[in-house]
Amino acid sequence: MKLIRKKPKIKQVLTTCSWCGFKIGNDGPIYSIGCKKRPGVNISKYEGRIMPVKMAILGKTIWAIVPTAESDARRAGNDFFFTLCSEDCGDKLKEALNLEKEIGELIFSAEHIC
């Protein structure tokens, strides 16, 4: 699995699989997963740009694309999306995202109690 350490360019994110790092060619099909943000979270500063998404479970940051407010994707209810090379990678990413989501919803804080 390739780690992207430096902030990539939007074009790079659009042509790289968020899950496995595979370079998606112009002729290959591009899959994507659209996500809804949590209400109250403001991601407007990322509009038309890329947004880092810290995946604690994976121990890495993946990059999401945030369409502009007037784009079709946003009108369809997707606040940001991930580019993927295959349905298989999409399934794996979805699974990881759902795990992160569950933990995020379950835990508000964690502290030592003794």
Ligand SMILES: [Zn+2]
């Ligand atoms: Zn992939």
